[in-house]
Every structure is written in C-alpha cells, then in structure tokens.
Amino acid sequence: MTTTSQVVIVGGGPVGVGLALDLALRGVTSTIVERRPELSRIPKGQGLSQRTMEHMQRWGVAEDLRRARLLPPDHAIGQITAYGNLMSDFWHASPSRELLAPYYSQANVRLPQYQTEAVLRRRLEDLPGVQMLLGWQATSVEQDRHGVRVIAERDGVKQELEGAYVVGCDGGHSLVREQSDIARAGTDFDELVALVVFRSRELSQALSRFPDRSTYRVMRPDLEGYWEFFGRVDEDEEFFFHAPVPRGQDPAKVDFAALMHRAAGLDFACEIDHVGFWDLRVQVATEYRAGRAFIAGDAAHTHPPYGGFGLNNGLEDAVNLGWKLAAVLDGWGGEALLDSYSLERQPIFRDVGEDIIGGWIRDDRAFLEQHSPEADLPEFERLFEETTRGFGARLRGFEPHYDGSPVIAGPPGGVTSAHGTHTFVAQAGHHLPPQTLTSGASVIDSLGPGFTLLALDADETEILAFAAAMRRAGVPLTVVRDNVSGGREAYGSPLILVRPDQFVAWTGVQAPTDDLLRRLAGQDATA
Numbered sequence: 001m002t003t004t005s006q007v008v009i010v011g012g013g014p015v016g017v018g019l020a021l022d023l024a025l026r027g028v029t030s031t032i033v034e035r036r037p038e039l040s041r042i043p044k045g046q047g048l049s050q051r052t053m054e055h056m057q058r059w060g061v062a063e064d065l066r067r068a069r070l071l072p073p074d075h076a077i078g079q080i081t082a083y084g085n086l087m088s089d090f091w092h093a094s095p096s097r098e099l100l101a102p103y104y105s106q107a108n109v110r111l112p113q114y115q116t117e118a119v120l121r122r123r124l125e126d127l128p129g130v131q132m133l134l135g136w137q138a139t140s141v142e143q144d145r146h147g148v149r150v151i152a153e154r155d156g157v158k159q160e161l162e163g164a165y166v167v168g169c170d171g172g173h174s175l176v177r178e179q180s181d182i183a184r185a186g187t188d189f190d191e192l193v194a195l196v197v198f199r200s201r202e203l204s205q206a207l208s209r210f211p212d213r214s215t216y217r218v219m220r221p222d223l224e225g226y227w228e229f230f231g232r233v234d235e236d237e238e239f240f241f242h243a244p245v246p247r248g249q250d251p252a253k254v255d256f257a258a259l260m261h262r263a264a265g266l267d268f269a270c271e272i273d274h275v276g277f278w279d280l281r282v283q284v285a286t287e288y289r290a291g292r293a294f295i296a297g298d299a300a301h302t303h304p305p306y307g308g309f310g311l312n313n314g315l316e317d318a319v320n321l322g323w324k325l326a327a328v329l330d331g332w333g334g335e336a337l338l339d340s341y342s343l344e345r346q347p348i349f350r351d352v353g354e355d356i357i358g359g360w361i362r363d364d365r366a367f368l369e370q371h372s373p374e375a376d377l378p379e380f381e382r383l384f385e386e387t388t389r390g391f392g393a394r395l396r397g398f399e400p401h402y403d404g405s406p407v408i409a410g411p412p413g414g415v416t417s418a419h420g421t422h423t424f425v426a427q428a429g430h431h432l433p434p435q436t437l438t439s440g441a442s443v444i445d446s447l448g449p450g451f452t453l454l455a456l457d458a459d460e461t462e463i464l465a466f467a468a469a470m471r472r473a474g475v476p477l478t479v480v481r482d483n484v485s486g487g488r489e490a491y492g493s494p495l496i497l498v499r500p501d502q503f504v505a506w507t508g509v510q511a512p513t514d515d516l517l518r519r520l521a522g523q524d525a526t527a
C-alpha cells in the first residue's frame with residue numbers, strides 16, 4: 001500500500017503534531033507516522049513559554065491548553081532555589097521568565113506534556129489534509145531528487161509513505177537523523193539522572209513555607225553544580241523529582257524515597273508511581289537538513305531538562321520550518337529558504353546547551369566550591385542571592401535571533417545566536433514585540449499567513465511600491481496600516497516586514513529593491 005502526501009512526518013510527539021498543524025493551516029498535506037498507540041503519561045515538558053503560547057494562539061488551541069492545566073490558573077510558575085535542602089534557611093524565589101511577559105503577546109502556562117499533546121491532536125482532527133498512522137513504526141527513509149519514501153511497519157505489515165519532503169520529529173534516537181547521516185556533537189556530563197514521579201500530600205503541605213511556585217531546586221556541594229529538583233504536577237499531591245544517581249550505585253537498587261527525603265530535608269510519606277532515567281548530556285545535530293530530509297525537536301537537539309527549553313525550542317523549529325516548506329511547495333519560496341532552516345535554528349540550540357544550561361552548571365559548581373555558610377556566612381548569603389538572580393538573568397537573556405541569516409536583511413556581520421536583549425524596537429532577525437493597534441487588536445494577531453508589511457504613518461507611495469514588488473516576486477503579503485502612537489512608536493521604523501513566523505525580515509523607510517525581497521523569500525541569496 002502506498003500513501004502520498006506532500007510531507008511525511010516521522011514521530012507524532014508534540015513537535016511532529018505541531019508541525020503537521022502548522023502545515024495544515026498553510027494548506028500543506030502531511031502523513032504522521034507514530035509508533036506509540038497511546039500518549040506517554042510521564043509529566044515532562046511542563047513549561048510552555050510565552051513564545052510557544054503565541055504559536056498555540058495561532059494554531060487555535062491557546063484557550064484549550066489553559067483549560068487543560070492541572071494547576072489552578074493563578075498558580076505561580078517560577079522557581080524556588082534552596083541551599084542544602086528545601087527546609088533550609090537559605091532560599092530565594094528570584095524572578096524568572098515572568099519579567100519577559102511584556103515582550104510576548106501570550107502568557108506562559110504550565111501543564112504536563114501529555115495534556116498539551118492531547119489538545120494538539122484534537123485540533124489536528126479538525127483540519128483537512130493530515131493523516132495520522134498510530135502504532136506504525138518507520139523503519140527506513142530514502143530520498144532521490146524527486147521525493148522521499150518512508151517505509152512504516154505494524155505487525156509485519158508494511159506500507160510506503162511518499163512525499164516531497166520528510167521531517168524527522170522522532171526524538172533523541174531519530175531514525176531520520178541516522179539514515180540521513182547527520183552527525184551530532186556536544187558535551188557529555190557523564191551523569192545518569194533519575195526521574196521519579198510520585199504523590200505526597202505531606203510534601204505539598206511542607207512547601208507552603210515558600211511563596212507559591214511550581215519548581216523547587218536544591219543546590220548542594222556534593223552535587224557539583226547538577227541539580228536535584230522537584231516539580232509540581234498538580235496543586236495537591238503529584239510531583240516529579242530529578243536527581244543524579246549517586247556515583248557507584250546500581251540505579252536499580254537506589255532508595256529513591258531516601259534521595260527525595262534528603263533533598264527535601266524532610267521524611268515525607270509518598271507513593272512512587274514511576275522511575276525513569278536520562279543521561280545528562282547536550283547533543284546537537286551539526287546540520288538540520290540533508291537534501292529532502294529535515295530534523296526537528298529532540299531529533300535535532302537533546303539536553304538536560306534544565307530551564308524548560310526542549311519542547312519550546314522544538315516547537316519553534318516546527319514553526320521555522322513549517323512556513324518555509326509551505327512556501328517552497330507553493331512555488332514562491334526558493335531553496336535558500338530551506339537551507340536557512342538549519343542556519344537559523346542550529347546555532348540557537350548549540351548556545352542553549354553549551355552556554356545557558358552548561359553555564360548554569362559551571363556557575364553553580366564554582367559557587368559551591370568556593371562558598372559555604374560555614375566559611376563566611378555574610379559573604380555566602382550575598383553571593384547565593386547573586387547566583388540565584390544570575391540563574392533568572394541567564395534565562396531572560398535567551399532572546400533567540402537570526403542575525404546573519406541569508407534570508408534576513410539585518411546589519412552586516414550579524415551572527416545567529418540564542419543570546420540577546422529583549423526590546424520593543426523592531427529589528428530584522430528578531431521576534432516582533434507585541435503592541436496594540438488603534439483598532440484594539442493585537443499586532444501579533446493581525447499578522448497574515450504569509451509576509452506582513454506593518455506600515456506606521458508610512459508614505460502610501462512606498463507601501464504601494466512594496467506591495468507591487470512582492471507581487472512581482474509572487475510572495476503573499478498582508479498590509480497592516482496604522483499610525484505611530486499608542487506604543488507603536490517604540491518600533492522605530494515606518495515600514496516593518498514581518499515573516500510568517502513573526503520574526504522581522506526587514507525594516508526601513510522606503511520600499512527595498514526587488515532583489516532584496518527575492519532574497520528574503522530565498523529566491524536569490526546573492527542580493
């Protein structure tokens with residue numbers, strides 16, 4: 001049997017389903033092949049960032065996700081960091097991602113990944129053009145210059161899935177990555193970490209000593225910068241706990257209740273529901289594209305779940321790739337657009353893994369080696385607070401941007417990076433910060449499915465010249481006109497060209513040349 005669609009997606013986790021949704025909303029057909037018949041009930045991937053919620057809003061599921069939360073709507077999402085254990089006198093509730101709220105049009109939410117996946121899958125059922133093969137395992141991926149062919153198997157039965165492109169959203173052990181000969185590189189911290197899912201009302205009550213928070217991180221000298229941390233799944237009793245498996249111990253024989261008691265500083269009663277393990281390492285693919293094959297999400301990058309980057313970055317991969325595939329399949333996007341997927345996304349995750357996550361481990365290790373309450377209490381207290389503030393600052397310094405991308409008209413010499421500064425100025429290569437239009441609508445919600453020209457008190461002749469140039473290039477354009485007031489003056493330019501993924505492609509006063517516009521659509525990378 002042969003099934004044909006434009007894009008074959010291997011892996012129906014959150015990133016594969018998110019990509020299928022993005023493609024379907026752009027009119028692109030896809031087939032998802034997912035080996036698991038049921039969703040995994042491990043409460044991972046809980047923190048959906050403000051940026052991720054912008055995707056969810058566009059995909060029409062933001063409200064459904066908010067309704068699917070297990071924590072009450074007003075439950076704070078931030079973190080407590082404690083020294084020694086959770087009953088210690090030394091702890092801080094330093095600000096974190098909440099300070100970024102003004103720079104995004106949606107608030108962040110917290111819910112288990114299986115709830116998110118269920119909402120995304122329900123939405124997929126409303127959309128035409130997506131076929132989901134549950135319980136089928138992809139076993140081989142081939143490509144030639146005409147297209148791709150994936151073999152999927154179930155109970156000894158095979159079927160062929162044909163398409164123009166294949167995207168591996170098939171997790172850390174990606175078949176698509178392996179069969180496309182894409183290498184990975186990164187730092188192996190050589191630690192095995194346990195993930196324990198458990199229930200305890202006693203711990204829940206003990207944590208009421210802190211202001212309302214969702215995660216509780218423990219720093220201790222013997223942890224050498226790695227973390228033990230608890231996360232709430234619901235308000236009453238369900239938690240997860242991560243801790244490095246003590247060196248030299250057989251993971252199967254570890255007393256996990258004792259490990260949790262030490263981290264909590266309290267012998268609480270608990271029911272353990274699940275114990276799993278993961279390796280503490282950063283692994284990022286060197287390329288995200290090999291011809292007609294692409295990889296996204298954990299297939300492209302895996303790392304310790306410190307800071308909640310995995311799922312959020314995976315969904316941003318899907319959004320970055322979705323419009324580019326649609327543009328090429330629609331005939332107006334060029335090959336350079338497909339190449340730009342890897343150029344834009346790969347460096348971001350390399351920075352996340354090595355600088356942000358690796359940086360936290362290195363900073364905490366250095367702090368714990370040099371300072372303790374016993375050695376110098378006032379100095380310890382001052383620097384412990386500084387370290388916990390530094391954690392939040394590093395998280396808020398995550399401002400992924402595509403400076404230097406060949407399909408962005410940014411300043412010369414720019415370099416794509418995860419590090420930047422959030423600002424309300426519209427800058428080529430950066431996420432468009434939200435503002436409200438005179439109509440009361442959000443700028444972000446008013447962007448079109450293709451490119452959007454935001455024209456703020458702009459010269460009408462320039463707007464018409466711009467629209468004509470885009471028509472000549474065959475690139476779909478929505479024009480949003482407004483004046484320069486009500487906060488929109490912060491954008492700093494009368495003409496702002498926004499890509500379908502809400503990143504700014506170009507800013508200026510006069511319509512750019514046809515060559516430049518063609519370059520932004522990947523039609524000609526030389527202009």
Ligand SMILES: Cc1cc2nc3c(=O)[nH]c(=O)nc-3n(C[C@H](O)[C@H](O)[C@H](O)COP(=O)(O)OP(=O)(O)OC[C@H]3O[C@@H](n4cnc5c(N)ncnc54)[C@H](O)[C@@H]3O)c2cc1C
Nearest residue numbers: 011013015035044045046047138171297298308310311312
């Ligand atoms: C304990 C924990 C906590 C986390 N917390 C956060 C957080 O707070 N925020 C955050 O952003 N991220 C978090 N993450 C990371 C997040 O869970 C992952 O990044 C996310 O699951 C990646 O989604 P994915 O779709 O790329 O891959 P996966 O979720 O791994 O999905 C891949 C899918 O592909 C399928 N598959 C694989 N091979 C094949 C094949 N050959 N044929 C068919 N199907 C196949 C698998 O069955 C699977 O369903 C956490 C991870 C862990 C382990």
